[in-house]
Amino acid sequence: MSPVSTASSAAIYDALKACDIRLISALPETWLVHLVRMAEDDPDMTLVRLAKEEEGVGISAGAHLAGVKSAMLMQNHGFLAAINGIVSCAQLYRIPLLMLISYRGDFGERDPWQTEGGAVTEDLLRALRIPYASLDRADQVAHRIRKAQTLALSANKPVALLLCRDLMWEDA
Amino acid sequence: MKRIDALSAIYPALQDRVVVTIMGAVAAELQSLGHRPNFFYLQHAMGLASSMGLGIALTRPERRVVVLDGDGSVLMNLGGLTTLARYRPRNLLHVVFDNESLLSVGGFPTATSTGSDLAEIARAAGVPRTATIRTLEEFSRAFDEGVRAGDLTTIVAKVEATGPSTYVTGLSLLENRFSFQRWLAQPG
Numbered sequence: 307m308s309p310v311s312t313a314s315s316a317a318i319y320d321a322l323k324a325c326d327i328r329l330i331s332a333l334p335e336t337w338l339v340h341l342v343r344m345a346e347d348d349p350d351m352t353l354v355r356l357a358k359e360e361e362g363v364g365i366s367a368g369a370h371l372a373g374v375k376s377a378m379l380m381q382n383h384g385f386l387a388a389i390n391g392i393v394s395c396a397q398l399y400r401i402p403l404l405m406l407i408s409y410r411g412d413f414g415e416r417d418p419w420q421t422e423g424g425a426v427t428e429d430l431l432r433a434l435r436i437p438y439a440s441l442d443r444a445d446q447v448a449h450r451i452r453k454a455q456t457l458a459l460s461a462n463k464p465v466a467l468l469l470c471r472d473l474m475w476e477d478a
Numbered sequence: 479m480k481r482i483d484a485l486s487a488i489y490p491a492l493q494d495r496v497v498v499t500i501m502g503a504v505a506a507e508l509q510s511l512g513h514r515p516n517f518f519y520l521q522h523a524m525g526l527a528s529s530m531g532l533g534i535a536l537t538r539p540e541r542r543v544v545v546l547d548g549d550g551s552v553l554m555n556l557g558g559l560t561t562l563a564r565y566r567p568r569n570l571l572h573v574v575f576d577n578e579s580l581l582s583v584g585g586f587p588t589a590t591s592t593g594s595d596l597a598e599i600a601r602a603a604g605v606p607r608t609a610t611i612r613t614l615e616e617f618s619r620a621f622d623e624g625v626r627a628g629d630l631t632t633i634v635a636k637v638e639a640t641g642p643s644t645y646v647t648g649l650s651l652l653e654n655r656f657s658f659q660r661w662l663a664q665p666g
Contacts (some may be wrong), residue, residue, distance in 0.1 A: 319630075328537070329533070329536065329537060333513060344569075352536055352537070354532070354536070354561065354565060355561070355564065356557075356561055357557025357560050357561055358555075358557050358558075360525070360526065360555070360557050361484070361526070361529040361555065361557065361561055362524075362529075363523070363526060363529070364520075364523065364527070364528070364529025364530040364532070364533060364558075365529050365530070365532055365533035365536075366533060366535040367526070367529075367530050367533060368531065368532065368533020368535075368537070368538075369533040369660075370527070370528035370533075370535045371518070371530075371534065371655070371658060371659045371662055372533065372534045372537045372538045372541075372662050373537070373538075373659075373662065373663055374537040374538075376533075390523065391523050391526055391585030394522035394523040395520065395522065395523035395526050395530075398521075398522055398523070398651065399520075399651060399652070399655045400655065401655075433561065
């Protein structure tokens with residue numbers, strides 16, 4: 307059994323559905339496996355598997371202008387890879403993005419290769435003036451995702467939710 | 479073949495299509511022929527015009543989408559060709575104007591000038607219909623065939639490395655973005 311929490315993943319997925327998300331772009335990583343499978347198994351969801359996360363910015367921008375709500379699933383290293391698109395597409399053109407970012411490399415991280423990305427994630431979000439909040443517990447998930455989407459749509463801006471270890475990993 | 483002549487040739491066919499272009503000469507030249515509310519010019523984020531086209535094509539299957547791309551932009555997002563092919567939107571026609579250079583920043587040669595073949599890369603990525611075009615007559619024909627085919631098509635049009643004298647136009651980026659969104663809000 308993977309220690310990735312199915313209950314938390316389901317809470318996140320249900321929250322996205324409650325926000326009328328109909329397209330999810332994703333580049334899978336360990337913590338996101340259940341979420342990607344839920345999207346794949348949902349006949350009412352368009353799942354776009356990416357080669358690189360920056361593509362997801364363009365896809366979400368297109369979906370938004372076409373009138374469809376979307377979300378992006380990525381690891382924090384994927385967020386780093388997407389930054390030019392976030393700035394020069396989403397921020398330049400005032401496009402709302404709902405980014406769900408797995409927060410690797412924070413306290414508790416055992417994989418040495420994840421540790422540098424974890425150390426810069428929040429500083430970069432602040433530098434880019436992207437409003438963000440952490441999701442640590444399943445009982446925060448529904449209302450924080452809803453409020454994040456509300457701000458993204460009212461401000462026409464990217465927003466981020468950090469999916470933390472205590473939420474996503476059962477032996478945290 | 480000059481890009482402006484190629485754009486003139488297909489301009490009437492763009493009237494009722496969703497059009498997403500890259501920045502620089504393509505955006506300025508299309509606007510010089512006459513801006514329309516169904517045209518969106520992605521004036522940065524190089525590489526993402528095709529991703530935006532994919533996002534629109536997947537969410538609005540009743541609309542016909544044309545992406546006007548360039549060699550420099552495609553080379554920045556080669557992985558995007560694999561994503562396009564993977565989801566194979568049958569309502570998306572992808573035109574790549576290949577002038578073998580990064581014209582707007584001084585004409586520095588791109589890798590297509592030393593043999594990299596974007597139509598072959600697209601084909602190998604899984605795009606079902608691809609072609610490399612060198613003359614205006616061939617381009618008009620390939621575009622019409624792409625329109626009629628009803629399948630994902632990438633047309634690489636080899637064009638001269640010439641462009642307009644300026645890239646800044648009178649259309650503000652946000653005005654373009656919001657009017658394009660309003661146009662798309664109409665039923666197809």
